[in-house]
Amino acid sequence: MSVLVLGSINMDLVAVAPRFPRPGETLRGHRFFTAPGGKGANQAVAAARLKVPTRMIGRVGNDVFGPALRQGLAEAGVDVEGVAVDPEASSGTALIVVEEGGQNAIVVIAGANGRVGSAELARLEGWLREARVVLMQLEVPLEVVMEAAARAARAGVGVILNPAPAMPLPDEIYRWCAWLTPNEVEAESLVGFPLQEAEAIEEAARVLVGKGCPHVVITLGERGCVYADREGVQWVPAYQVPVVDTVAAGDAFNGALAAALWEGRSVEEALRWANAAGALSVTRYGAQPSMPHREELLAFLNRNPERRR
Numbered sequence: 001m002s003v004l005v006l007g008s009i010n011m012d013l014v015a016v017a018p019r020f021p022r023p024g025e026t027l028r029g030h031r032f033f034t035a036p037g038g039k040g041a042n043q044a045v046a047a048a049r050l051k052v053p054t055r056m057i058g059r060v061g062n063d064v065f066g067p068a069l070r071q072g073l074a075e076a077g078v079d080v081e082g083v084a085v086d087p088e089a090s091s092g093t094a095l096i097v098v099e100e101g102g103q104n105a106i107v108v109i110a111g112a113n114g115r116v117g118s119a120e121l122a123r124l125e126g127w128l129r130e131a132r133v134v135l136m137q138l139e140v141p142l143e144v145v146m147e148a149a150a151r152a153a154r155a156g157v158g159v160i161l162n163p164a165p166a167m168p169l170p171d172e173i174y175r176w177c178a179w180l181t182p183n184e185v186e187a188e189s190l191v192g193f194p195l196q197e198a199e200a201i202e203e204a205a206r207v208l209v210g211k212g213c214p215h216v217v218i219t220l221g222e223r224g225c226v227y228a229d230r231e232g233v234q235w236v237p238a239y240q241v242p243v244v245d246t247v248a249a250g251d252a253f254n255g256a257l258a259a260a261l262w263e264g265r266s267v268e269e270a271l272r273w274a275n276a277a278g279a280l281s282v283t284r285y286g287a288q289p290s291m292p293h294r295e296e297l298l299a300f301l302n303r304n305p306e307r308r309r
């Protein structure tokens, strides 16, 4: 049994700069690096580093990045049999600026991720019987995510949908997902009202549960997250850590959430794992390089006993 991840695989081209450039401005940066990324691949690596059997379904391009991306996943322990090389596309890429203080801005170019389609759905269908959790995001075509969610739900496999990047979702999808994990911006676009106040965030979580998804988590960065189910709403505070790079913190959160649920952990414990993985990931640079290993996560949880608000 595995965590089955259907999603994007990107090469991240990262500039670290004192701040974000203004339109028309040329800004001197401190540092440049490339690192494997993509929301799907990052989440797969996050789950695999926690020693949970993880399979990735997706596409890389027929270019210099393709083999490196596939190999990076394999080295992290992800089963890459379902990662195809698309001979007619380039690999997905993301241009990222990380400013001092760790905030980031990203432009993502889909490349091969935009061509994920029926071949990947057929692969998913074949592997659903051996899956305990299906984990998806929105960097591959929405119709594919919809179909995959419907098939997983029919097969009785729990779907975690991280609806990133933000886009409108058809109503049916809420019923096919066991978990929905938007960040603040994505949740705002799903509910259609601003989420500045704590009450509005709680209301948004309740609205999303009302749409048919039984478990909703709105991630809030340094403020932690808000969890809602049919019983009510609760805040889970974030761990306080030194932040250098927030890229893929949400991916660490989702990968760890999937791993913990795969292990049959309680909702409370799964949220602690997810929060801890997100916290550890922001203490270092790069998307996949920042995903914590199991021993590190467990040691961090031991050092930081449960806190409630």
Ligand code: RIB
Pocket: 008, 010, 011, 012, 036, 037, 038, 039, 042, 093, 094, 106, 108, 139, 247, 248, 249, 250, 251, 287
């Ligand atoms: O969530 C972070 C990821 O978003 C980056 O790795 C980048 O590739 C984009 O997909």
